[in-house]
Amino acid sequence: MKIVSIVGARPQFVKAFVVSRRLEPDHEELLVHTGQHYSDDLSAVFFEELSIPDPDYNLGVGSDTHGRQTAAMIEGIEEINRVLTDHVSDLLFAPSDLAKTMLEEEEGITDGVHVVGDVGYDAIRWAKERAVDDVFDRLGIEPGEYVLSTVHRAKNTNNPARLEAIFGALAATPKQVIIPIHPRTAGPLREYGLWEETTRAHTVIDPVGYLDFVRLLEGAERVVTDSGGVQKEAFYLETPCVTLREETEWRETVECGWNRLVGADRTAILEGIAADSWPESAPPIYGDGHTAAKLVAILEERIGTGPNSD
Template sequence: MTARLLTVVGARPQFVKAMPVSRAIRRMPGLDEVMVHTGQHHDSALSAAFFAALDLPAPAENLGIHGGSHGEMTGRMLAALDGVIARHAPDLVIVYGDTNSTLAGALAAAKAGVPVAHVEAGLRVFDRSMPEETNRVVVDHLSRLLFAPTRTAVANLAREGLVEGVLQVGDVMQDAVLAMAAMPQSEPGVLQRLSLVPDTYAVATLHRAATTDDAANLAAAIGYLRARAAALPVVLPLHPRTRAAAARFGVDLSGLMMIEPLGPLDMQRLLAGCTAVFTDSGGLQKEAYFHRKPCVTLRDSTEWTETIEAGWNRLWTVADYRPRREISDYGTGDAAERIVQAIARFLAVDAAPRVLTGAEA
């Protein structure tokens, strides 16, 4: 028996997370994957380039849906994905993280009677004013397979009565970072192209709607970065939404080393050479840890509480880090294999991985 998996992605971090899982699916007999890109992140420099750099299969369908309010975007995705599911008749739909694409994919599958697998299940900041939190909670309650990265995530699910289908697998971003570290880099390298010397700069990112859609929040975050830049150059790959918001609100970006957004491999090289990370992103908090770089999260809460507890991360409202230790929950790079093995068991297909050769690998 061959089972068809439909993977729904739409945001750049989801492309990275899907890479190790997609590779593991290709190694598993009895599983075929159909990749669907909602178009939520539509800029070719930030989307198609990621697929090419990560050697992900080209999406079977690109829905081209972006812009509008959260509700409007999710609604259009839901309607389009309803047709996608009808055309491809998947046995399971895989969604990642907490975006509008995640929610639309899970809702479309559930309404079509197709089981949902949620990668990064159980993350909570306990703030329902965040759209991402609503997406996480709803998707978890729609899912049949809940792949939790940490013990905290498992405990969060249990508090909501979700115990069946829950499996702690580690973090697929750990898998992805290890895989990207082994990939060849372009010549000249990103540090050379930017005239950067290792251990002499910090890296920052700002892109969350809670930051960019409010003038006071954006001004505060940029002000924080400019204050840090007085002591150490701060490299800011500038998200188009952040650039537009700064222009709209008249926020001064001077003093920061602004660059165009980077592909996933160059971003990993940039992180590897920095001394500190400042971000409002969820995923970059973990990536900072994977590179063993101290992080400051430019938010009042985080879904990755273990990075705080282990002393590698702190909120910008907190003066100092906790004592530093390693984080065992994220695993050693086998989260994707564990996810795919569990899916194979759930769908009752042969769970013995095969060895890929040549172009397949």
């Protein structure tokens, strides 16, 4: 079976490697890297830690001005592309029953949909077995005594009012806040005159690798983020999540009480950080952590089992 896997940013790196490990023994995989994340901190470290092979092709869309413009254009029509891709696909792998229902009700797709769970949960289970505690010593922190925060979405970083509200709320909390700073965030913080206050009030660090991030997320008292992937990872690690968005694609995490949507509202952010009412455990909404095996088995049944099947 021949498979083309396309990755470009952290969420795809994390999801792709668990599927690649299942494909590797018996199938041929062609890896294409769009280059959306191309720095060592946001790309190379993931390829190294997750033992992802060098890409067969690198499109380099993030490497120059034209590439950034192209990436921005693609981001602007992301939802349209997603819907079009859903409709031309013969197989769709849904992470949950709700995702399957949304495909049926919102897009009218009923054929070829398989609820297999989320490969991100596979990745978290793998990482938990390998992550170590030395990241706490390096940062001089103790598990359970800090808030972890990540901010990178353009809606927040490109809007001075939203950015100021978010980082102002973080500065106002008495809890220690650890911020692995995203390049997209560092620039606007400097541009809008918020960098000095941010670095004075918070512990700002460079982006960390996947294993260190999983350990930081698991050890956090809670996480404040605008990342879709981090919302789910927090859910799997049973870390309360305060989401800096008005809506989320992971509605189940909100409905079961592990995720609170606060947008860029300073008061709501502070209330979310201070809240002490959270569930005791996370239900198995997104599978059992063996999604890659189920996904590959369905592909083999549909396409073939040999390396030259097509």
